[in-house]
Amino acid sequence: MTLLTTKEMARFVARGHLRFDALVPIDLNERVVEELEALTRDRWRPDGATKPPATGTPLSACYPSPSVLGEILRLPRVQGIIRSLVGREPVFDHDFVHLREAGDLWEQPLHADAIIDPTQFAFDVQLFYFPHELATGEGGTRFVPGTHLRRVNELEVGRYQHLLGEEHVCCPAGTIVVFHQGLWHAGQPNRSDRRRWMYKIRLNATERQLQLWNTDDLATLHNGPDDHIFARFADDSVAKQFRHKEKWCDNADYRLEQVQRARLWRYLTGDETFDVDYYLTRVERHRRLESPS
Amino acid sequence: MSVVRQQVLYLWLDTSSLDGRVLGWAFHDGASGRGPTPPAQEPPYATGVSALGDGWCLLQSSQLIPSHPGMEHTTSFLKHEFVFERRVELT
Numbered sequence: 403m404t405l406l407t408t409k410e411m412a413r414f415v416a417r418g419h420l421r422f423d424a425l426v427p428i429d430l431n432e433r434v435v436e437e438l439e440a441l442t443r444d445r446w447r448p449d450g451a452t453k454p455p456a457t458g459t460p461l462s463a464c465y466p467s468p469s470v471l472g473e474i475l476r477l478p479r480v481q482g483i484i485r486s487l488v489g490r491e492p493v494f495d496h497d498f499v500h501l502r503e504a505g506d507l508w509e510q511p512l513h514a515d516a517i518i519d520p521t522q523f524a525f526d527v528q529l530f531y532f533p534h535e536l537a538t539g540e541g542g543t544r545f546v547p548g549t550h551l552r553r554v555n556e557l558e559v560g561r562y563q564h565l566l567g568e569e570h571v572c573c574p575a576g577t578i579v580v581f582h583q584g585l586w587h588a589g590q591p592n593r594s595d596r597r598r599w600m601y602k603i604r605l606n607a608t609e610r611q612l613q614l615w616n617t618d619d620l621a622t623l624h625n626g627p628d629d630h631i632f633a634r635f636a637d638d639s640v641a642k643q644f645r646h647k648e649k650w651c652d653n654a655d656y657r658l659e660q661v662q663r664a665r666l667w668r669y670l671t672g673d674e675t676f677d678v679d680y681y682l683t684r685v686e687r688h689r690r691l692e693s694p695s
Numbered sequence: 696m697s698v699v700r701q702q703v704l705y706l707w708l709d710t711s712s713l714d715g716r717v718l719g720w721a722f723h724d725g726a727s728g729r730g731p732t733p734p735a736q737e738p739p740y741a742t743g744v745s746a747l748g749d750g751w752c753l754l755q756s757s758q759l760i761p762s763h764p765g766m767e768h769t770t771s772f773l774k775h776e777f778v779f780e781r782r783v784e785l786t
Contacts, residue, residue: 553771561705562773563721566738650718652709652775661768 403478405616406486408623412643414487415666418550418582422483426474426576431533434470438533438599441471442499459494461605471601474531483580486615487527488607495526495604502541502592502600510589511560512546515604518555519583523669524611525550526583531601535575541592542571543579543600548648550582551662559586567649612672620671627677640667641678657681700725702781704733704751706743707773711759713743715775730783743777751779 406420414420437452444450455464461484465472474480484492515528536542546568549559570590571579581587583604592598613620625639635641644663647656660678668676677683703723708715717738724732733739740746747753757776762769 551770553769559772561721562707562719563705564735564738565707565719566717650707650773652715652718652773654710655770655774658768658770662770665768 403485404482405614406483407616408619408640409643411486411615411670412623412640412667414580414582415663415670416643416646417547417648418585419545419547419579420483421573421579422479422577424574424576425479425578426477426531426533428575430470430474431575434474434533434601435599437470438499438501438601442501445499454497455494457494457496461492461494464494475603480529480578483578484527484529484605487580487611488605489609489611489614491608492605493608495606497601497603500589500600500602502589502598504592504595504597506541507591507593508589509591511557512544512562512586512588513557513560514549514552514554514584514586516556516583518553523666524607526604526606528581528583528602528604530571530579530581531603532571532573532577532579533575533599533601536571536573536598537594538570538572539591539593540572540596541590541594541598541600542573543587544568544570544590545579545581545585545587546648546650547585548646548651548659549586550584551659551666552584552586554586562586565650611670613670624671624673624676627675627680627683629678630680632679640676644678697784697786699782699784700727700730702726702730702783703754704739704746704779704781706740706746706777706779708743708775708777711757711775713747713753713756713777716742719773726783726785729785730781746777746779751781754778754780 410420440452441454444452465475530543546565623638623640625636625641629635629639629641631645644660651659661681664676664678664682668674702725705721706717707719709718717740720739722733755778757774
């Protein structure tokens with residue numbers, strides 16, 4: 403099992419997604435379509451032979467053999483990604499087969515899944531699996547990197563038709579894109595002459611998401627609260643990744659995004675002194691001055 | 696006989712000033728394509744002021760609202776939203 407690196411985790415915290423091109427082998431991509439068809443056909447039927455697992459089922463018990471979806475979810479690299487983000491025994495929240503027929507031009511409004519989550523740090527992940535190659539205009543999911551820490555409720559962001567820096571998944575077969583639960587996204591028209599399949603699964607962590615990834619490089623990349631762009635800063639630190647500015651983000655909110663990322667990194671590493679550009683540390687110093695105890 | 700239809704343009708800018716740079720946009724066309732339409736896949740204007748220069752009239756800009764106590768670091772919707780209209784005469 404290959405776990406994520408600190409660099410990959412920092413990128414996930416900063417941008418809300420990780421993309422793994424052609425991760426699933428070709429033969430599984432070809433064989434899975436039949437199972438996706440069955441899931442689509444049977445999902446709403448009381449007597450359907452192929453049904454999704456019950457919500458709350460441990461992932462390890464989902465899609466037992468023989469199941470191509472099970473084979474994919476149990477690939478060592480997929481297991482490593484899942485374990486790094488949501489731990490050793492995540493549970494199945496739900497999944498769905500997103501089928502867009504050839505020529506289906508409906509465009510889904512931008513949204514964040516489920517409902518607004520007042521929880522501060524703990525998060526679910528959603529794996530978006532594309533079993534076949536997708537070119538521009540073939541229905542690849544639209545998403546807006548770096549929106550995952552914004553507090554919005556579902557379709558409230560549907561007003562945003564176009565945002566600078568948004569992406570549409572164009573990818574080779576077998577690509578998996580992992581989303582933080584809060585990332586804004588939308589299904590897109592399929593202008594091609596073939597069906598577009600996409601399988602999405604949401605997983606809940608059952609343990610505190612504390613240093614679950616491969617932390618061999620943590621000490622090297624993790625920075626102290628003194629890593630400050632206007633003073634002395636490291637060129638390869640986590641802070642540097644957290645300074646990434648999304649093109650859709652305004653200048654003032656950009657700094658608050660860094661604060662949100664720093665707070666999530668504190669949760670993930672257990673280091674309550676971590677900071678980016680001194681924003682949290684400065685405020686905390688003021689707070690201590692006002693409340694000596 | 697001519698009729699008038701409204702076109703609406705939302706621009707989200709990078710500051711609270713109308714001459715801020717465009718970060719996002721949305722277009723709604725009451726003229727159903729019978730009037731001029733901005734490009735869909737690229738920013739129709741560089742700034743809010745450039746939209747004024749092309750005949751758009753400002754309908755509304757977002758208010759500057761102080762952060763709610765305890766929510767000072769929270770991010771949510773894009774803050775600097777400007778709504779424009781243009782009336783298209785159809786014959």
